[in-house]
Every structure is written in C-alpha cells, then in structure tokens.
Amino acid sequence: MKDSAPRVICIGAGPAGLTAARQLSRAGASVIVLERDPVYVGGISRTEHYKGFRFDVGGHRFFSKSREIEGLWEEILGDQLIRRERKSRILYRGKLFDYPLRAFDALKKLGLPESTLCMLSYLKARLFPIRDPQTFEEWVTNQFGHRLYSIFFKTYTEKVWGMRCQEISADWAAQRIKGLSLGTAVWKATIPGWLRKAGSTPKTLIEFFKYPRLGPGQMWEAASEQIQESGGEVLLGMNVEGLARDPETGTWTVTAEDTDGKSHQYSADHVISSAAIIDLAECLQPAPPEAVLTAARALRYRDFLTVALIVRDVDCFDDNWIYIHDSSVRVGRIQNFKSWSPHMVPDPELNCLGLEYFCFKGDGLWTSEDEDLIRLADEELIHLGLVTPGHVVDGKVIRQAGAYPVYDENYEERVALFHTWLKKNMPGLHLVGRNGMHKYNNQDHAMMTALLTAENILAGEELWDVWKVNQDADYHEVGEDRTLAFSERKVPAAFEKNES
Numbered sequence: 355m356k357d358s359a360p361r362v363i364c365i366g367a368g369p370a371g372l373t374a375a376r377q378l379s380r381a382g383a384s385v386i387v388l389e390r391d392p393v394y395v396g397g398i399s400r401t402e403h404y405k406g407f408r409f410d411v412g413g414h415r416f417f418s419k420s421r422e423i424e425g426l427w428e429e430i431l432g433d434q435l436i437r438r439e440r441k442s443r444i445l446y447r448g449k450l451f452d453y454p455l456r457a458f459d460a461l462k463k464l465g466l467p468e469s470t471l472c473m474l475s476y477l478k479a480r481l482f483p484i485r486d487p488q489t490f491e492e493w494v495t496n497q498f499g500h501r502l503y504s505i506f507f508k509t510y511t512e513k514v515w516g517m518r519c520q521e522i523s524a525d526w527a528a529q530r531i532k533g534l535s536l537g538t539a540v541w542k543a544t545i546p547g548w549l550r551k552a553g554s555t556p557k558t559l560i561e562f563f564k565y566p567r568l569g570p571g572q573m574w575e576a577a578s579e580q581i582q583e584s585g586g587e588v589l590l591g592m593n594v595e596g597l598a599r600d601p602e603t604g605t606w607t608v609t610a611e612d613t614d615g616k617s618h619q620y621s622a623d624h625v626i627s628s629a630a631i632i633d634l635a636e637c638l639q640p641a642p643p644e645a646v647l648t649a650a651r652a653l654r655y656r657d658f659l660t661v662a663l664i665v666r667d668v669d670c671f672d673d674n675w676i677y678i679h680d681s682s683v684r685v686g687r688i689q690n691f692k693s694w695s696p697h698m699v700p701d702p703e704l705n706c707l708g709l710e711y712f713c714f715k716g717d718g719l720w721t722s723e724d725e726d727l728i729r730l731a732d733e734e735l736i737h738l739g740l741v742t743p744g745h746v747v748d749g750k751v752i753r754q755a756g757a758y759p760v761y762d763e764n765y766e767e768r769v770a771l772f773h774t775w776l777k778k779n780m781p782g783l784h785l786v787g788r789n790g791m792h793k794y795n796n797q798d799h800a801m802m803t804a805l806l807t808a809e810n811i812l813a814g815e816e817l818w819d820v821w822k823v824n825q826d827a828d829y830h831e832v833g834e835d836r837t838l839a840f841s842e843r844k845v846p847a848a849f850e851k852n853e854s
C-alpha cells in the first residue's frame with residue numbers, strides 16, 4: 355500500500371462497485387460509492403420489493419468456479435446463503451422439456467418422426483460441421499444439428515437479443531453453452547454421476563446453486579452495510595455526470611447530481627467505474643477524441659422488463675424458471691420466485707411469477723403503461739396454459755435499462771479503442787464489471803474484476819490485468835507455473851496475472 359491511504363470513488367453500487375469498495379475500505383482506503391438508484395443497491399443483481407413480495411431482475415444464481423468468490427459470498431452473508439436445487443424447463447408446443455436438454459426426454463416428447471429428423475440433422479452436423487463458425491446459428495448448429503437449434507434455441511435467443519441468430523456472434527454461444535453438445539447431453543442423461551469425470555460438467559448443467567434467503571439484493575445490502583462499518587460511504591440517488599482529471603496533480607473531480615437536481619463534487623486519487631461505457635464516455639472532461647467517443651456511443655445494449663404477477667395458483671409449476679419457446683407470445687422467460695426461496699413470498703396462499711420481456715428502451719413494450727403490461731402478462735400466462743383465468747391478484751413492473759451488453763460484429767474493436775485510449779490518457783480511472791467493461795459477465799466475474807482492481811490500487815501498481823478475467827474458469831487453459839502462482843493466493847487459474 356502507498357504511504358497515504360488512497361481516496362477512491364466507485365461509480366455504481368452493483369456487485370462490482372460494492373466489491374471494490376468493500377475490499378478497499380477494509381484495507382483502510384477512503385471510499386465513497388455513488389449510486390444513481392435512489393432506493394436499491396445491487397444494480398442488476400438487486401432485489402426489489404412490493405407489499406412484502408421480493409423479486410429479482412431475472413433470477414440470480416450464485417454459482418462460481420472461483421473458490422475465492424464463493425468464499426466472499428459466504429463471508430458477506432454467512433448462514434443467510436441457502437442451497438437450492440436448480441429446476442428449469444423449456445415450454446415448447448404445450449410441453450415442458452427438461453433444460454439443460456436431456457436427450458431422451460427431448461426425443462420422447464418430440465415424438466418419433468420429429469426425433470428421427472433431429473437425429474439425422476445432428477449426424478449431418480457432426481459429419482459435415484460448419485468450418486470456423488462465426489454466428490450463433492452456425493455454432494449451435496454444429497453442437498446440436500440445425501433442427502434442434504431451430505426448436506430449442508432460435509426463438510428464445512431472438513427474443514432475448516432482438517436480433518436474428520445469424521447476426522449474433524459465435525462468441526456468445528461459445529461462452530454461454532460451451533462444452534454442451536448433444537453428445538454431452540446424452541452422456542449426462544445416461545451415465546450415473548459417479549461415473550462421470552469430476553469437474554467435467556459444463557456450467558449450464560449445474561444442478562445446485564446458492565441463493566440468498568431474501569434474494570440477491572440481500573447480499574448487496576449486507577455488503578453496503580459492511581462498507582459503512584469500515585468507514586466507507588454508500589450514497590444513493592447520486593447520478594455521476596462529470597469526471598475531470600487534473601493533469602498536474604492527477605486528482606479526479608467527480609460530479610454527481612442528487613435526486614433534487616443538486617450538484618455535488620468529490621475529489622479522489624482513483625475512480626472505479628461500473629457505469630456503462632456509453633455513459634462514462636459522456637462524463638469525461640475534456641471529452642475524448644471524436645473517434646473514441648463515436649466507438650463508445652456505438653456500443654449497444656439490450657433492455658429488459660419483468661412483470662411480477664402475484665397469483666393465487668401456487669402450484670402452477672415448481673421450476674425456478676421456464677423458457678418460453680413460443681412465438682405466439684412476447685414473454686421470453688418466466689421466473690417462479692417462490693421456488694428460488696420461499697422467503698420471497700410473504701403469504702403461503704400466494705405466489706409471485708416474474709414474466710420477462712426483452713426489449714429496447716423506447717420500443718413499444720418499454721413505453722407501455724404498467725397496467726397494460728400487467729394485463730398482457732396475465733393474458734399470456736393464461737394463453738400458455740400455466741394458470742387459469744382470474745388468478746392474478748396484483749402486479750408490479752420493473753424496468754432494467756442496459757441489462758445485456760450486446761456482442762455485435764464490431765463491439766470488440768470499439769471496446770478496445772475506448773479502453774486503450776483511457777489507459778493511456780486517464781490514469782487512475784479503472785473500468786470494472788459487466789457494462790463497465792462491456793462483458794456479458796455474471797456477478798462472480800464482475801466481482802473478480804473489482805477485487806483485482808482494488809489490489810492494483812492498494813499496491814500502487816498494475817499487478818493484475820483485469821481484462822484477462824475471462825468468462826469461465828474452466829474455459830481457459832493455463833500452464834502449470836501460473837496455476838501454482840494463483841493457488842498460492844487462492845485466485846483461480848483463469849484469473850490471469852498480468853505478464854508485463
């Protein structure tokens with residue numbers, strides 16, 4: 355650590371901002387977290403509440419291949435972290451298929467003629483795979499065959515991204531469903547667990563996960579309290595609008611507007627930003643060169659809304675969530691919050707279902723009145739046969755802008771241009787987290803980028819290159835020596851150390 359404790363501003367009280375702030379404040383740094391949400395901490399991983407019901411922005415599993423992150427969750431929340439069994443299925447043509455797909459279940463429910471066509475299509479994909487797959491469609495077709503891709507991946511994926519599968523980069527599929535093919539699914543479906551090689555299960559097949567008793571927001575509410583106990587501050591309702599660095603002293607001035615429109619200024623040696631790159635770029639004073647600004651402004655995000663319906667049919671289904679592969683409805687996925695944790699619902703006679711709609715800010719869904727969205731969700735639940743008419747007691751709409759950073763054709767170059775310029779011209783400004791780095795990350799990776807950034811700041815040098823924190827520990831191959839270095843400091847092998 356440097357001679358004097360660093361002064362650090364964290365933009366955003368999501369998992370990344372709070373993890374960095376917690377680590378730094380416990381090490382004696384002077385930390386202020388500025389969060390624009392006036393009520394909640396947790397960012398996309400917050401838990402909203404309404405009349406005693408609690409619901410996530412999409413269900414949030416706590417699962418990581420990093421022991422360090424798993425340990426951190428335990429440390430923050432202790433016995434409030436419960437173990438849950440995962441159950442999720444796909445609703446297709448009125449039938450519920452196991453998800454992750456189990457070959458025999460899928461083929462049985464599809465019927466003999468369709469199953470035969472699927473198997474032939476799979477064989478064709480294995481014998482004549484598409485060389486160097488570039489798109490989501492090509493990548494999944496190689497893994498499952500074109501027919502199964504059309505049935506189980508196309509509709510849902512296109513709803514999520516609002517793009518055709520031919521336009522989505524193969525990277526996305528490779529990160530999210532890597533290691534999973536029809537062959538793996540058959541293996542998983544037929545071979546008893548004790549015969550399978552330990553650690554060979556890909557991430558999407560994980561059957562158990564941890565979950566805070568009162569939803570993910572409970573984790574981040576606890577982290578926020580712990581930061582304040584260590585002397586840090588977490589200020590809500592503070593929208594960061596300006597970031598200026600004095601070139602002489604290297605001191606940062608951060609300007610934030612509170613909910614009454616009043617402007618506040620803070621000084622810091624370091625700024626850690628988990629704000630979306632597109633927003634951060636507009637805050638910088640002086641503004642970056644035009645090419646850098648244009649690259650940041652061209653980054654795209656998919657937005658999202660959940661209609662949480664309080665329903666009387668408590669037994670409609672017991673999955674954590676169901677994927678809706680049906681193009682006759684607009685809902686993409688349905689969460690059952692009681693299955694995540696019974697403590698999310700205050701009344702045993704009632705349940706709370708979250709109907710998830712993927713949209714773009716400003717489109718017809720996003721701008722619909724809440725009461726219209728609640729009516730739409732009610733009608734779609736009935737149409738899908740999941741509940742009977744007259745079951746909805748109440749509803750609440752949650753909108754989440756920038757839920758998904760979009761991996762389109764040029765996103766990598768755009769992010770690299772912004773990041774390279776920032777690194778050279780804005781020392782002391784660190785990018786972390788999901789939208790902060792434009793990475794389609796889960797909480798664990800967002801947290802790891804924050805932890806390593808905190809360590810860099812405390813050391814006063816760049817010990818770690820946080821851009822090397824990859825999406826999943828198992829997906830990254832490392833040599834013997836590095837593995838050893840990481841195990842010494844209990845950082846998993848995938849979180850690579852800067853080689854420079």
Ligand SMILES: Cc1cc2nc3c(=O)[nH]c(=O)nc-3n(C[C@H](O)[C@H](O)[C@H](O)COP(=O)(O)OP(=O)(O)OC[C@H]3O[C@@H](n4cnc5c(N)ncnc54)[C@H](O)[C@@H]3O)c2cc1C
Nearest residue numbers: 366368369370390397398412414415594629787788796797
């Ligand atoms: C539908 C859905 C389901 C998911 N499921 C899972 C799951 O099962 N498991 C899992 O681990 N992860 C899951 N995730 C991912 C998880 O939500 C994110 O990885 C995590 O929240 C990222 O943390 P973050 O701190 O980087 O960003 P965020 O959560 O986005 O937090 C950033 C914070 O910064 C604030 N902010 C932004 N700009 C400013 C500004 N200018 N001034 C002040 N504050 C600002 C925002 O308000 C926000 O609170 C899911 C995500 C989605 C969308």
